[in-house]
Amino acid sequence: MSDKGLTFRGGIHPPHFKKQTEKSPIEEATLPKEVVIPLHQHIGAPCEPTVAVGDKVKVGQKIGDTKAFVSAPVHSSVSGVVTKIDKRNTPGGSKTNSVTIQVDGMQEVSEEVKPKGDLENLQKDDILKIVKEAGLTGMGGAGFPTHVKLSPPEGKKIDIIIINGAECEPYLTSDHRMMLEHPEKVVLGTKAIMKALDVKNGVIGIEKNKPDAVKIMKKAVENEESLTVSELQTKYPQGGEKSLIYAVTKREVPSGGLPMDVGAVVQNIGTVAALADAITTGMPVVQRVVTITGSAVVKPKNLLVKIGTKFQDVIEQCGGYTEDLGKVINGGPMMGIAQFTDDVPVIKGTSGILVLNKKDSQRPEPSNCIRCGKCVDVCPSGLQPLMISKNSLLRRFDDAEAYNAMDCIECGSCSFVCPSKRPLVDAIRVAKQEITAKRKKN
Amino acid sequence: MENKVLATSSPHIRSNENTTKIMLDVIIALLPALIASIYYFGFDSIKLTSIAVIAAVATEAIIQKLLKKEVTIKDLSAVVTGILLAFNLPPSAPWWIPLIGSIFAIAVVKQVFGGIGNNFINPALAGRAMLVASWPTKMLGWENPAGVDAVSAATPLQIVKGAEGNLQPLTDVIFGRVPGCIGETSAILLIIGGAYLLYRGVISWKIPVSYIGTVAVISFIYEGSLLMTAYHVFGGGLILGAIFMATDYASSPVTSKGKYIFGIGAGILTMLIRIFGATPEGVSYSILLMNAATPIIEKYTAPKVFGGAKK
Numbered sequence: 187m188s189d190k191g192l193t194f195r196g197g198i199h200p201p202h203f204k205k206q207t208e209k210s211p212i213e214e215a216t217l218p219k220e221v222v223i224p225l226h227q228h229i230g231a232p233c234e235p236t237v238a239v240g241d242k243v244k245v246g247q248k249i250g251d252t253k254a255f256v257s258a259p260v261h262s263s264v265s266g267v268v269t270k271i272d273k274r275n276t277p278g279g280s281k282t283n284s285v286t287i288q289v290d291g292m293q294e295v296s297e298e299v300k301p302k303g304d305l306e307n308l309q310k311d312d313i314l315k316i317v318k319e320a321g322l323t324g325m326g327g328a329g330f331p332t333h334v335k336l337s338p339p340e341g342k343k344i345d346i347i348i349i350n351g352a353e354c355e356p357y358l359t360s361d362h363r364m365m366l367e368h369p370e371k372v373v374l375g376t377k378a379i380m381k382a383l384d385v386k387n388g389v390i391g392i393e394k395n396k397p398d399a400v401k402i403m404k405k406a407v408e409n410e411e412s413l414t415v416s417e418l419q420t421k422y423p424q425g426g427e428k429s430l431i432y433a434v435t436k437r438e439v440p441s442g443g444l445p446m447d448v449g450a451v452v453q454n455i456g457t458v459a460a461l462a463d464a465i466t467t468g469m470p471v472v473q474r475v476v477t478i479t480g481s482a483v484v485k486p487k488n489l490l491v492k493i494g495t496k497f498q499d500v501i502e503q504c505g506g507y508t509e510d511l512g513k514v515i516n517g518g519p520m521m522g523i524a525q526f527t528d529d530v531p532v533i534k535g536t537s538g539i540l541v542l543n544k545k546d547s548q549r550p551e552p553s554n555c556i557r558c559g560k561c562v563d564v565c566p567s568g569l570q571p572l573m574i575s576k577n578s579l580l581r582r583f584d585d586a587e588a589y590n591a592m593d594c595i596e597c598g599s600c601s602f603v604c605p606s607k608r609p610l611v612d613a614i615r616v617a618k619q620e621i622t623a624k625r626k627k628n
Numbered sequence: 629m630e631n632k633v634l635a636t637s638s639p640h641i642r643s644n645e646n647t648t649k650i651m652l653d654v655i656i657a658l659l660p661a662l663i664a665s666i667y668y669f670g671f672d673s674i675k676l677t678s679i680a681v682i683a684a685v686a687t688e689a690i691i692q693k694l695l696k697k698e699v700t701i702k703d704l705s706a707v708v709t710g711i712l713l714a715f716n717l718p719p720s721a722p723w724w725i726p727l728i729g730s731i732f733a734i735a736v737v738k739q740v741f742g743g744i745g746n747n748f749i750n751p752a753l754a755g756r757a758m759l760v761a762s763w764p765t766k767m768l769g770w771e772n773p774a775g776v777d778a779v780s781a782a783t784p785l786q787i788v789k790g791a792e793g794n795l796q797p798l799t800d801v802i803f804g805r806v807p808g809c810i811g812e813t814s815a816i817l818l819i820i821g822g823a824y825l826l827y828r829g830v831i832s833w834k835i836p837v838s839y840i841g842t843v844a845v846i847s848f849i850y851e852g853s854l855l856m857t858a859y860h861v862f863g864g865g866l867i868l869g870a871i872f873m874a875t876d877y878a879s880s881p882v883t884s885k886g887k888y889i890f891g892i893g894a895g896i897l898t899m900l901i902r903i904f905g906a907t908p909e910g911v912s913y914s915i916l917l918m919n920a921a922t923p924i925i926e927k928y929t930a931p932k933v934f935g936g937a938k939k
Contacts, residue, residue, distance in 0.1 A: 441933060559877065602641065602643055604642075611639065
């Protein structure tokens with residue numbers, strides 16, 4: 187291992203932009219007047235509402251669930267009265283059935299919420315049940331239901347748990363602050379995951395640009411013989427699941443495969459911290475740390491926000507927008523989704539709200555591809571983005587597929603680095619959709 | 629709110645790099661050799677370079693105007709083509725040689741195929757090849773640089789191949805005090821320019837090193853002497869070609885393995901021409917031939933997909 191830390195092939199070095207919030211302690215956000223909680227915040231089947239308009243709900247009470255395996259229940263983050271159940275805009279870009287709750291301000295906790303006792307006394311199945319009932323999903327943004335990752339099919343042996351503390355997206359600091367302020371939650375949650383999968387090797391991977399987090403987490407695992415901290419090279423997309431697994435284990439997740447195919451399970455810092463809460467207090471996922479930052483917000487902050495709080499209410503608490511607002515993004519600048527309205531709720535996967543001013547929001551005009559090959563050099567998936575995008579723009583999707591378009595993880599490194607400012611990821615996304623549609627048809 | 633914010637797709641930040649900056653870096657890297665050429669060949673060098681650059685830029689602007697396309701002379705790529713074309717001319721060339729060469733390079737080789745990035749061969753080298761084929765005598769009139777007092781003016785490679793004359797001292801060959809094209813003679817300054825491009829991340833070392841390395845190995849085997857190997861490496865257009873022409877983005881492979889194959893292939897062809905060909909020099913034709921082979925090289929050198937994609 188070099189001094190630079192563990193890493194993967196390719197990648198880029200975007201500016202960090204983390205100074206605005208990396209030293210800001212997590213503050214608890216004030217309660218909004220109303221929350222809108224989408225019943226589909228995860229990959230998999232949407233939930234059906236388990237409450238009706240007019241019902242009184244309490245904090246932690248389940249308001250949506252489904253029998254489907256790949257899904258995660260949804261809970262109320264507030265106490266109050268259900269006023270509406272209808273389709274609402276979500277930060278993912280689609281309209282989703284959502285429960286609107288008028289907040290009463292009492293924050294009465296549901297009777298369903300009970301501490302689950304010490305980890306020593308919990309069995310594998312107990313932990314799995316806690317994970318599932320708490321509605322845990324990947325809180326880094328993708329929103330994959332956690333209990334699914336913890337239920338590998340017969341024959342898949344997991345031998346390493348990797349906790350993703352890379353936080354390689356510029357601007358975002360929510361995981362960083364969580365590690366600094368609640369290392370014990372990270373450790374407890376990780377140990378619970380390890381116990382649930384019967385794994386003796388846990389690694390917390392942290393990029394080297396967070397030396398304070400490395401120090402604190404190393405101290406927190408001092409007495410844990412099966413837990414270690416790995417320092418990772420500061421490089422995007424270091425926190426991509428496949429990049430992270432490769433950096434730590436040198437194993438390559440096969441094309442089209444899952445981490446469990448190489449014996450690894452990756453969990454986000456926010457996810458394991460939420461699991462710790464679910465065990466010690468019994469509280470399901472009803473809040474999360476969100477970094478509110480960027481050039482168009484008055485006071486950037488790390489806030490502990492109730493799920494369902496609208497972006498506009500969160501930003502108001504950060505002093506509102508500066509005058510030249512240009513873009514509102516759910517997530518970071520590399521993979522986050524730009525919103526067309528701030529009337530969307532914070533969901534389990536909202537790690538940050540990035541607001542950019544007009545100047546920072548401009549998309550540069552593309553010019554001819556000069557074939558410099560930088561996109562090929564930086565692609566962590568070993569693709570030739572220029573060729574996929576060229577074929578996609580010509581609507582030659584079979585050729586795009588032959589150039590392995592489906593292996594693109596849409597990290598955006600190629601678009602970032604392109605001197606001609608070409609819409610590389612955009613064109614590759616189009617190709618992937620067309621290829622997927624074609625495969626479905628056949 | 630709805631009409632006030634931009635909702636474009638990710639990524640939302642871009643690097644500061646752009647085509648103009650890259651081309652500017654190439655121009656900066658060519659400056660030391662340009663200054664040396666003015667020192668050695670005087671006003672001829674200024675005259676030929678200026679005409680080549682102005683003709684290249686003007687041709688690009690006029691064609692894009694006529695085709696009602698966006699005029700992209702601000703990207704400076706035509707300036708680079710102009711300088712490189714001039715660098716490949718003998719100092720004795722008449723003024724209309726760079727004019728015709730630049731017009732051909734930009735109009736026929738670059739714009740006809742779609743402009744920057746779409747030229748399948750190097751425009752400056754194609755321009756040179758056209759000039760050599762059309763006016764061979766005008767393209768081969770060598771003269772001694774300033775301060776050299778010798779009767780014959782043969783290039784080191786011509787002498788190596790058996791032409792009349794005393795072989796110039798190796799230090800002169802490396803510093804450029806020898807007859808040759810105006811930009812190719814000063815190996816050391818071209819290498820400094822190449823180091824700058826490497827440092828700036830504009831070019832990769834793979835093509836120049838594999839190209840020059842291949843020429844060195846073959847010439848050592850053929851000549852059996854390190855000194856003669858040095859003449860092969862520094863005495864002709866190899867350094868200029870390997871660093872500035874073979875690395876042309878549009879006409880060389882984007883894949884890592886492809887770059888090695890391109891460099892080695894150009895090296896083998898260069899030595900085949902120098903040993904068996906009618907001319908003492910073979911750099912420009914070797915690069916042009918490898919340019920033509922670039923698509924097929926890329927086809928067979930695709931990088932390994934992470935996780936090994938199923939075929």
